Amino acid sequence: MFQPEQISKLNDLEALVFDFIIKSPEQVQQMTIRDLASKVHVSTSTIVRLCSKLGFEGWADLKFYLKSQFREKTPEEQHYDNMLEFDMFLRRMNTNAYQERLNQAAKLIAEADYTIFLGLGTSGSLSSYATKYFVNTGLRSFVITDPFQAVQVKGIGNIVAVILSVSGETEQVVNKELEFKAEGAKIISITNTEDCTVAKLADLQISYNLVNEWSKQYPLGNLTTSLPALAILEILAHKSIDNVVKQMKKSE
CATH class of the missing domain: 3.40.50.10490 (Glucose-6-phosphate isomerase like protein; domain 1)
Known part of the structure:
Protein backbone atom coordinates (compact mmCIF):
# COMPACT_ATOMS: atom_id res chain seq x y z
CA MET A 1 0.00 0.00 0.00
CA PHE A 2 1.14 3.55 -0.73
CA GLN A 3 1.44 5.65 2.41
CA PRO A 4 -0.48 8.96 2.75
CA GLU A 5 2.59 10.78 4.08
CA GLN A 6 4.56 9.71 0.99
CA ILE A 7 1.82 10.78 -1.42
CA SER A 8 1.52 14.18 0.24
CA LYS A 9 5.14 14.95 -0.71
CA LEU A 10 4.53 14.56 -4.46
CA ASN A 11 4.65 17.68 -6.64
CA ASP A 12 2.06 18.33 -9.37
CA LEU A 13 3.82 16.37 -12.14
CA GLU A 14 4.58 13.43 -9.84
CA ALA A 15 0.97 13.44 -8.65
CA LEU A 16 -0.14 13.27 -12.29
CA VAL A 17 1.98 10.17 -12.86
CA PHE A 18 0.80 8.62 -9.60
CA ASP A 19 -2.85 9.19 -10.59
CA PHE A 20 -2.29 7.34 -13.87
CA ILE A 21 -0.56 4.45 -12.08
CA ILE A 22 -3.41 4.07 -9.59
CA LYS A 23 -6.09 4.16 -12.29
CA SER A 24 -4.29 1.85 -14.76
CA PRO A 25 -2.02 -0.48 -12.76
CA GLU A 26 -2.30 -3.43 -15.15
CA GLN A 27 -1.42 -1.24 -18.14
CA VAL A 28 1.51 0.30 -16.27
CA GLN A 29 2.94 -3.15 -15.50
CA GLN A 30 3.56 -3.64 -19.25
CA MET A 31 5.24 -0.25 -19.76
CA THR A 32 8.85 0.81 -19.78
CA ILE A 33 9.71 4.00 -17.97
CA ARG A 34 9.93 5.76 -21.35
CA ASP A 35 6.49 4.44 -22.33
CA LEU A 36 4.96 5.88 -19.16
CA ALA A 37 6.81 9.19 -19.52
CA SER A 38 5.48 9.55 -23.07
CA LYS A 39 1.96 8.57 -22.02
CA VAL A 40 1.64 11.19 -19.27
CA HIS A 41 3.91 13.78 -20.94
CA VAL A 42 6.60 14.01 -18.26
CA SER A 43 10.33 13.31 -18.18
CA THR A 44 11.75 9.98 -17.05
CA SER A 45 13.52 11.83 -14.21
CA THR A 46 10.09 12.82 -12.86
CA ILE A 47 9.13 9.14 -12.68
CA VAL A 48 12.43 8.28 -10.99
CA ARG A 49 11.77 10.94 -8.33
CA LEU A 50 8.24 9.61 -7.88
CA CYS A 51 9.57 6.11 -7.28
CA SER A 52 12.02 7.39 -4.69
CA LYS A 53 9.37 9.39 -2.82
CA LEU A 54 7.13 6.33 -2.69
CA GLY A 55 9.93 4.30 -1.10
CA PHE A 56 11.15 2.32 -4.14
CA GLU A 57 14.68 2.02 -5.50
CA GLY A 58 13.52 2.66 -9.06
CA TRP A 59 10.99 1.95 -11.78
CA ALA A 60 11.64 -1.81 -11.84
CA ASP A 61 11.06 -1.99 -8.08
CA LEU A 62 7.73 -0.16 -8.40
CA LYS A 63 6.62 -2.46 -11.24
CA PHE A 64 7.48 -5.51 -9.12
CA TYR A 65 5.30 -4.10 -6.35
CA LEU A 66 2.38 -3.52 -8.74
CA LYS A 67 2.63 -7.07 -10.09
CA SER A 68 2.69 -8.43 -6.52
CA GLN A 69 -0.39 -6.40 -5.62
CA PHE A 70 -2.54 -7.22 -8.62
CA ARG A 71 -1.67 -10.81 -9.47
CA GLU A 72 -3.94 -13.56 -8.14
CA LYS A 73 -2.82 -14.39 -4.62
CA THR A 74 -2.26 -17.86 -3.21
CA PRO A 75 -4.43 -18.89 -0.22
CA GLU A 76 -1.42 -18.35 2.05
CA GLU A 77 -0.92 -14.80 0.79
CA GLN A 78 -4.63 -14.05 1.13
CA HIS A 79 -4.44 -15.25 4.72
CA TYR A 80 -1.46 -13.07 5.58
CA ASP A 81 -1.04 -9.97 3.41
CA ASN A 82 1.53 -8.55 5.81
CA MET A 83 4.20 -10.86 4.37
CA LEU A 84 4.09 -8.83 1.17
CA GLU A 85 4.30 -5.65 3.24
CA PHE A 86 7.34 -7.06 5.04
CA ASP A 87 8.96 -7.92 1.72
CA MET A 88 8.50 -4.33 0.57
CA PHE A 89 9.91 -3.08 3.87
CA LEU A 90 13.08 -5.13 3.32
CA ARG A 91 13.46 -3.50 -0.10
CA ARG A 92 13.10 -0.03 1.43
CA MET A 93 15.50 -0.91 4.23
CA ASN A 94 18.22 -1.79 1.73
CA THR A 95 18.14 1.64 0.10
CA ASN A 96 21.06 3.99 0.74
CA ALA A 97 18.83 6.54 2.49
Missing part, protein backbone atom coordinates in the same frame (compact mmCIF):
# COMPACT_ATOMS: atom_id res chain seq x y z
CA TYR A 98 17.45 3.99 4.96
CA GLN A 99 20.87 2.49 5.66
CA GLU A 100 22.23 5.97 6.36
CA ARG A 101 19.48 6.47 8.94
CA LEU A 102 20.39 3.16 10.59
CA ASN A 103 24.07 4.15 10.58
CA GLN A 104 23.26 7.43 12.31
CA ALA A 105 21.28 5.58 14.98
CA ALA A 106 24.08 3.05 15.46
CA LYS A 107 26.59 5.87 15.91
CA LEU A 108 24.45 7.42 18.66
CA ILE A 109 24.19 4.06 20.43
CA ALA A 110 27.91 3.31 20.08
CA GLU A 111 28.80 6.68 21.63
CA ALA A 112 26.41 6.17 24.57
CA ASP A 113 27.33 4.73 27.96
CA TYR A 114 23.95 2.98 28.19
CA THR A 115 21.02 2.22 25.90
CA ILE A 116 17.56 2.09 27.48
CA PHE A 117 14.68 0.46 25.58
CA LEU A 118 11.12 1.57 26.25
CA GLY A 119 7.84 0.06 25.06
CA LEU A 120 4.47 -1.15 26.29
CA GLY A 121 2.44 -4.22 25.31
CA THR A 122 3.91 -5.95 22.27
CA SER A 123 6.49 -3.16 21.98
CA GLY A 124 7.42 -3.92 25.59
CA SER A 125 8.13 -7.53 24.67
CA LEU A 126 10.25 -6.31 21.75
CA SER A 127 12.10 -3.95 24.10
CA SER A 128 12.91 -6.83 26.45
CA TYR A 129 14.13 -8.91 23.52
CA ALA A 130 16.24 -6.01 22.21
CA THR A 131 17.85 -5.54 25.63
CA LYS A 132 18.92 -9.18 25.77
CA TYR A 133 20.14 -9.08 22.17
CA PHE A 134 22.17 -5.90 22.75
CA VAL A 135 23.68 -7.27 25.96
CA ASN A 136 24.68 -10.44 24.10
CA THR A 137 26.60 -8.31 21.59
CA GLY A 138 28.42 -6.53 24.42
CA LEU A 139 26.36 -3.31 24.62
CA ARG A 140 25.18 -2.08 28.04
CA SER A 141 21.41 -1.99 27.87
CA PHE A 142 18.33 -1.82 30.09
CA VAL A 143 14.58 -1.98 29.52
CA ILE A 144 11.53 -0.12 30.83
CA THR A 145 8.15 -1.79 30.30
CA ASP A 146 6.37 -0.29 33.33
CA PRO A 147 4.73 3.08 32.53
CA PHE A 148 4.96 4.04 36.21
CA GLN A 149 8.69 3.42 36.53
CA ALA A 150 10.55 6.65 37.23
CA VAL A 151 13.15 7.89 34.76
CA GLN A 152 16.38 8.96 36.47
CA VAL A 153 19.32 9.08 34.11
CA LYS A 154 21.11 12.29 35.06
CA GLY A 155 24.63 11.74 36.29
CA ILE A 156 25.03 8.19 34.96
CA GLY A 157 26.62 9.11 31.66
CA ASN A 158 25.59 9.52 28.07
CA ILE A 159 22.17 7.85 27.61
CA VAL A 160 20.29 6.87 24.44
CA ALA A 161 16.65 5.87 24.80
CA VAL A 162 15.23 3.67 22.03
CA ILE A 163 11.45 4.03 22.12
CA LEU A 164 9.28 1.45 20.37
CA SER A 165 5.63 2.11 19.55
CA VAL A 166 3.53 0.97 16.60
CA SER A 167 1.14 3.92 16.69
CA GLY A 168 3.54 6.41 18.26
CA GLU A 169 0.60 7.94 20.11
CA THR A 170 0.33 5.92 23.34
CA GLU A 171 0.00 8.52 26.10
CA GLN A 172 2.18 6.70 28.66
CA VAL A 173 4.96 6.23 26.09
CA VAL A 174 4.86 9.88 25.03
CA ASN A 175 5.05 10.96 28.69
CA LYS A 176 8.08 8.74 29.28
CA GLU A 177 9.73 10.12 26.16
CA LEU A 178 9.26 13.65 27.49
CA GLU A 179 10.84 12.56 30.79
CA PHE A 180 13.86 11.17 28.94
CA LYS A 181 14.26 14.41 26.99
CA ALA A 182 14.02 16.46 30.19
CA GLU A 183 16.79 14.29 31.67
CA GLY A 184 19.03 15.00 28.68
CA ALA A 185 18.88 11.60 26.96
CA LYS A 186 19.08 11.26 23.19
CA ILE A 187 15.96 9.66 21.68
CA ILE A 188 15.72 7.14 18.83
CA SER A 189 12.15 6.21 17.88
CA ILE A 190 11.06 3.06 16.07
CA THR A 191 7.45 3.48 14.93
CA ASN A 192 5.20 2.41 12.08
CA THR A 193 4.96 5.94 10.65
CA GLU A 194 7.11 9.03 10.95
CA ASP A 195 4.01 11.22 11.27
CA CYS A 196 3.32 10.50 14.95
CA THR A 197 4.09 12.18 18.27
CA VAL A 198 6.80 9.74 19.39
CA ALA A 199 8.70 10.15 16.10
CA LYS A 200 8.35 13.94 16.09
CA LEU A 201 9.80 14.20 19.61
CA ALA A 202 12.76 11.95 18.80
CA ASP A 203 16.26 13.13 17.87
CA LEU A 204 16.30 10.44 15.19
CA GLN A 205 13.28 8.50 13.92
CA ILE A 206 13.13 5.17 12.12
CA SER A 207 9.81 4.06 10.62
CA TYR A 208 8.77 0.94 8.76
CA ASN A 209 5.47 2.09 7.15
CA LEU A 210 3.29 -1.02 7.07
CA VAL A 211 -0.46 -1.15 6.65
CA ASN A 212 -2.02 -1.82 10.06
CA GLU A 213 -3.70 -5.22 10.40
CA TRP A 214 -6.49 -5.80 12.92
CA SER A 215 -8.05 -8.94 14.36
CA LYS A 216 -11.33 -10.02 12.74
CA GLN A 217 -12.55 -11.39 16.07
CA TYR A 218 -11.28 -8.66 18.41
CA PRO A 219 -11.53 -5.16 16.88
CA LEU A 220 -8.89 -3.70 19.22
CA GLY A 221 -6.38 -6.47 18.49
CA ASN A 222 -3.55 -4.96 16.46
CA LEU A 223 -1.92 -7.73 14.40
CA THR A 224 0.51 -5.53 12.47
CA THR A 225 3.63 -7.62 12.04
CA SER A 226 6.58 -6.90 14.33
CA LEU A 227 9.11 -8.39 11.90
CA PRO A 228 10.34 -4.96 10.67
CA ALA A 229 10.97 -3.79 14.24
CA LEU A 230 12.88 -6.99 14.99
CA ALA A 231 14.98 -6.56 11.85
CA ILE A 232 15.75 -2.94 12.74
CA LEU A 233 16.73 -3.83 16.31
CA GLU A 234 19.04 -6.68 15.35
CA ILE A 235 20.72 -4.65 12.60
CA LEU A 236 21.20 -1.74 14.99
CA ALA A 237 22.86 -4.07 17.49
CA HIS A 238 25.36 -5.31 14.90
CA LYS A 239 26.06 -1.87 13.46
CA SER A 240 26.47 -0.38 16.94
CA ILE A 241 28.94 -2.95 18.23
CA ASP A 242 30.91 -2.65 14.98
CA ASN A 243 31.23 1.08 15.70
CA VAL A 244 32.34 0.39 19.26
CA VAL A 245 35.05 -2.03 18.06
CA LYS A 246 36.29 0.54 15.54
CA GLN A 247 36.47 3.21 18.24
CA MET A 248 38.43 0.88 20.52
CA LYS A 249 40.95 0.09 17.76
CA LYS A 250 41.46 3.78 17.05
CA SER A 251 42.19 4.51 20.72
CA GLU A 252 44.80 1.73 21.02
Whole structure:
Protein backbone atom coordinates (compact mmCIF):
# COMPACT_ATOMS: atom_id res chain seq x y z
CA MET A 1 0.00 0.00 0.00
CA PHE A 2 1.14 3.55 -0.73
CA GLN A 3 1.44 5.65 2.41
CA PRO A 4 -0.48 8.96 2.75
CA GLU A 5 2.59 10.78 4.08
CA GLN A 6 4.56 9.71 0.99
CA ILE A 7 1.82 10.78 -1.42
CA SER A 8 1.52 14.18 0.24
CA LYS A 9 5.14 14.95 -0.71
CA LEU A 10 4.53 14.56 -4.46
CA ASN A 11 4.65 17.68 -6.64
CA ASP A 12 2.06 18.33 -9.37
CA LEU A 13 3.82 16.37 -12.14
CA GLU A 14 4.58 13.43 -9.84
CA ALA A 15 0.97 13.44 -8.65
CA LEU A 16 -0.14 13.27 -12.29
CA VAL A 17 1.98 10.17 -12.86
CA PHE A 18 0.80 8.62 -9.60
CA ASP A 19 -2.85 9.19 -10.59
CA PHE A 20 -2.29 7.34 -13.87
CA ILE A 21 -0.56 4.45 -12.08
CA ILE A 22 -3.41 4.07 -9.59
CA LYS A 23 -6.09 4.16 -12.29
CA SER A 24 -4.29 1.85 -14.76
CA PRO A 25 -2.02 -0.48 -12.76
CA GLU A 26 -2.30 -3.43 -15.15
CA GLN A 27 -1.42 -1.24 -18.14
CA VAL A 28 1.51 0.30 -16.27
CA GLN A 29 2.94 -3.15 -15.50
CA GLN A 30 3.56 -3.64 -19.25
CA MET A 31 5.24 -0.25 -19.76
CA THR A 32 8.85 0.81 -19.78
CA ILE A 33 9.71 4.00 -17.97
CA ARG A 34 9.93 5.76 -21.35
CA ASP A 35 6.49 4.44 -22.33
CA LEU A 36 4.96 5.88 -19.16
CA ALA A 37 6.81 9.19 -19.52
CA SER A 38 5.48 9.55 -23.07
CA LYS A 39 1.96 8.57 -22.02
CA VAL A 40 1.64 11.19 -19.27
CA HIS A 41 3.91 13.78 -20.94
CA VAL A 42 6.60 14.01 -18.26
CA SER A 43 10.33 13.31 -18.18
CA THR A 44 11.75 9.98 -17.05
CA SER A 45 13.52 11.83 -14.21
CA THR A 46 10.09 12.82 -12.86
CA ILE A 47 9.13 9.14 -12.68
CA VAL A 48 12.43 8.28 -10.99
CA ARG A 49 11.77 10.94 -8.33
CA LEU A 50 8.24 9.61 -7.88
CA CYS A 51 9.57 6.11 -7.28
CA SER A 52 12.02 7.39 -4.69
CA LYS A 53 9.37 9.39 -2.82
CA LEU A 54 7.13 6.33 -2.69
CA GLY A 55 9.93 4.30 -1.10
CA PHE A 56 11.15 2.32 -4.14
CA GLU A 57 14.68 2.02 -5.50
CA GLY A 58 13.52 2.66 -9.06
CA TRP A 59 10.99 1.95 -11.78
CA ALA A 60 11.64 -1.81 -11.84
CA ASP A 61 11.06 -1.99 -8.08
CA LEU A 62 7.73 -0.16 -8.40
CA LYS A 63 6.62 -2.46 -11.24
CA PHE A 64 7.48 -5.51 -9.12
CA TYR A 65 5.30 -4.10 -6.35
CA LEU A 66 2.38 -3.52 -8.74
CA LYS A 67 2.63 -7.07 -10.09
CA SER A 68 2.69 -8.43 -6.52
CA GLN A 69 -0.39 -6.40 -5.62
CA PHE A 70 -2.54 -7.22 -8.62
CA ARG A 71 -1.67 -10.81 -9.47
CA GLU A 72 -3.94 -13.56 -8.14
CA LYS A 73 -2.82 -14.39 -4.62
CA THR A 74 -2.26 -17.86 -3.21
CA PRO A 75 -4.43 -18.89 -0.22
CA GLU A 76 -1.42 -18.35 2.05
CA GLU A 77 -0.92 -14.80 0.79
CA GLN A 78 -4.63 -14.05 1.13
CA HIS A 79 -4.44 -15.25 4.72
CA TYR A 80 -1.46 -13.07 5.58
CA ASP A 81 -1.04 -9.97 3.41
CA ASN A 82 1.53 -8.55 5.81
CA MET A 83 4.20 -10.86 4.37
CA LEU A 84 4.09 -8.83 1.17
CA GLU A 85 4.30 -5.65 3.24
CA PHE A 86 7.34 -7.06 5.04
CA ASP A 87 8.96 -7.92 1.72
CA MET A 88 8.50 -4.33 0.57
CA PHE A 89 9.91 -3.08 3.87
CA LEU A 90 13.08 -5.13 3.32
CA ARG A 91 13.46 -3.50 -0.10
CA ARG A 92 13.10 -0.03 1.43
CA MET A 93 15.50 -0.91 4.23
CA ASN A 94 18.22 -1.79 1.73
CA THR A 95 18.14 1.64 0.10
CA ASN A 96 21.06 3.99 0.74
CA ALA A 97 18.83 6.54 2.49
CA TYR A 98 17.45 3.99 4.96
CA GLN A 99 20.87 2.49 5.66
CA GLU A 100 22.23 5.97 6.36
CA ARG A 101 19.48 6.47 8.94
CA LEU A 102 20.39 3.16 10.59
CA ASN A 103 24.07 4.15 10.58
CA GLN A 104 23.26 7.43 12.31
CA ALA A 105 21.28 5.58 14.98
CA ALA A 106 24.08 3.05 15.46
CA LYS A 107 26.59 5.87 15.91
CA LEU A 108 24.45 7.42 18.66
CA ILE A 109 24.19 4.06 20.43
CA ALA A 110 27.91 3.31 20.08
CA GLU A 111 28.80 6.68 21.63
CA ALA A 112 26.41 6.17 24.57
CA ASP A 113 27.33 4.73 27.96
CA TYR A 114 23.95 2.98 28.19
CA THR A 115 21.02 2.22 25.90
CA ILE A 116 17.56 2.09 27.48
CA PHE A 117 14.68 0.46 25.58
CA LEU A 118 11.12 1.57 26.25
CA GLY A 119 7.84 0.06 25.06
CA LEU A 120 4.47 -1.15 26.29
CA GLY A 121 2.44 -4.22 25.31
CA THR A 122 3.91 -5.95 22.27
CA SER A 123 6.49 -3.16 21.98
CA GLY A 124 7.42 -3.92 25.59
CA SER A 125 8.13 -7.53 24.67
CA LEU A 126 10.25 -6.31 21.75
CA SER A 127 12.10 -3.95 24.10
CA SER A 128 12.91 -6.83 26.45
CA TYR A 129 14.13 -8.91 23.52
CA ALA A 130 16.24 -6.01 22.21
CA THR A 131 17.85 -5.54 25.63
CA LYS A 132 18.92 -9.18 25.77
CA TYR A 133 20.14 -9.08 22.17
CA PHE A 134 22.17 -5.90 22.75
CA VAL A 135 23.68 -7.27 25.96
CA ASN A 136 24.68 -10.44 24.10
CA THR A 137 26.60 -8.31 21.59
CA GLY A 138 28.42 -6.53 24.42
CA LEU A 139 26.36 -3.31 24.62
CA ARG A 140 25.18 -2.08 28.04
CA SER A 141 21.41 -1.99 27.87
CA PHE A 142 18.33 -1.82 30.09
CA VAL A 143 14.58 -1.98 29.52
CA ILE A 144 11.53 -0.12 30.83
CA THR A 145 8.15 -1.79 30.30
CA ASP A 146 6.37 -0.29 33.33
CA PRO A 147 4.73 3.08 32.53
CA PHE A 148 4.96 4.04 36.21
CA GLN A 149 8.69 3.42 36.53
CA ALA A 150 10.55 6.65 37.23
CA VAL A 151 13.15 7.89 34.76
CA GLN A 152 16.38 8.96 36.47
CA VAL A 153 19.32 9.08 34.11
CA LYS A 154 21.11 12.29 35.06
CA GLY A 155 24.63 11.74 36.29
CA ILE A 156 25.03 8.19 34.96
CA GLY A 157 26.62 9.11 31.66
CA ASN A 158 25.59 9.52 28.07
CA ILE A 159 22.17 7.85 27.61
CA VAL A 160 20.29 6.87 24.44
CA ALA A 161 16.65 5.87 24.80
CA VAL A 162 15.23 3.67 22.03
CA ILE A 163 11.45 4.03 22.12
CA LEU A 164 9.28 1.45 20.37
CA SER A 165 5.63 2.11 19.55
CA VAL A 166 3.53 0.97 16.60
CA SER A 167 1.14 3.92 16.69
CA GLY A 168 3.54 6.41 18.26
CA GLU A 169 0.60 7.94 20.11
CA THR A 170 0.33 5.92 23.34
CA GLU A 171 0.00 8.52 26.10
CA GLN A 172 2.18 6.70 28.66
CA VAL A 173 4.96 6.23 26.09
CA VAL A 174 4.86 9.88 25.03
CA ASN A 175 5.05 10.96 28.69
CA LYS A 176 8.08 8.74 29.28
CA GLU A 177 9.73 10.12 26.16
CA LEU A 178 9.26 13.65 27.49
CA GLU A 179 10.84 12.56 30.79
CA PHE A 180 13.86 11.17 28.94
CA LYS A 181 14.26 14.41 26.99
CA ALA A 182 14.02 16.46 30.19
CA GLU A 183 16.79 14.29 31.67
CA GLY A 184 19.03 15.00 28.68
CA ALA A 185 18.88 11.60 26.96
CA LYS A 186 19.08 11.26 23.19
CA ILE A 187 15.96 9.66 21.68
CA ILE A 188 15.72 7.14 18.83
CA SER A 189 12.15 6.21 17.88
CA ILE A 190 11.06 3.06 16.07
CA THR A 191 7.45 3.48 14.93
CA ASN A 192 5.20 2.41 12.08
CA THR A 193 4.96 5.94 10.65
CA GLU A 194 7.11 9.03 10.95
CA ASP A 195 4.01 11.22 11.27
CA CYS A 196 3.32 10.50 14.95
CA THR A 197 4.09 12.18 18.27
CA VAL A 198 6.80 9.74 19.39
CA ALA A 199 8.70 10.15 16.10
CA LYS A 200 8.35 13.94 16.09
CA LEU A 201 9.80 14.20 19.61
CA ALA A 202 12.76 11.95 18.80
CA ASP A 203 16.26 13.13 17.87
CA LEU A 204 16.30 10.44 15.19
CA GLN A 205 13.28 8.50 13.92
CA ILE A 206 13.13 5.17 12.12
CA SER A 207 9.81 4.06 10.62
CA TYR A 208 8.77 0.94 8.76
CA ASN A 209 5.47 2.09 7.15
CA LEU A 210 3.29 -1.02 7.07
CA VAL A 211 -0.46 -1.15 6.65
CA ASN A 212 -2.02 -1.82 10.06
CA GLU A 213 -3.70 -5.22 10.40
CA TRP A 214 -6.49 -5.80 12.92
CA SER A 215 -8.05 -8.94 14.36
CA LYS A 216 -11.33 -10.02 12.74
CA GLN A 217 -12.55 -11.39 16.07
CA TYR A 218 -11.28 -8.66 18.41
CA PRO A 219 -11.53 -5.16 16.88
CA LEU A 220 -8.89 -3.70 19.22
CA GLY A 221 -6.38 -6.47 18.49
CA ASN A 222 -3.55 -4.96 16.46
CA LEU A 223 -1.92 -7.73 14.40
CA THR A 224 0.51 -5.53 12.47
CA THR A 225 3.63 -7.62 12.04
CA SER A 226 6.58 -6.90 14.33
CA LEU A 227 9.11 -8.39 11.90
CA PRO A 228 10.34 -4.96 10.67
CA ALA A 229 10.97 -3.79 14.24
CA LEU A 230 12.88 -6.99 14.99
CA ALA A 231 14.98 -6.56 11.85
CA ILE A 232 15.75 -2.94 12.74
CA LEU A 233 16.73 -3.83 16.31
CA GLU A 234 19.04 -6.68 15.35
CA ILE A 235 20.72 -4.65 12.60
CA LEU A 236 21.20 -1.74 14.99
CA ALA A 237 22.86 -4.07 17.49
CA HIS A 238 25.36 -5.31 14.90
CA LYS A 239 26.06 -1.87 13.46
CA SER A 240 26.47 -0.38 16.94
CA ILE A 241 28.94 -2.95 18.23
CA ASP A 242 30.91 -2.65 14.98
CA ASN A 243 31.23 1.08 15.70
CA VAL A 244 32.34 0.39 19.26
CA VAL A 245 35.05 -2.03 18.06
CA LYS A 246 36.29 0.54 15.54
CA GLN A 247 36.47 3.21 18.24
CA MET A 248 38.43 0.88 20.52
CA LYS A 249 40.95 0.09 17.76
CA LYS A 250 41.46 3.78 17.05
CA SER A 251 42.19 4.51 20.72
CA GLU A 252 44.80 1.73 21.02
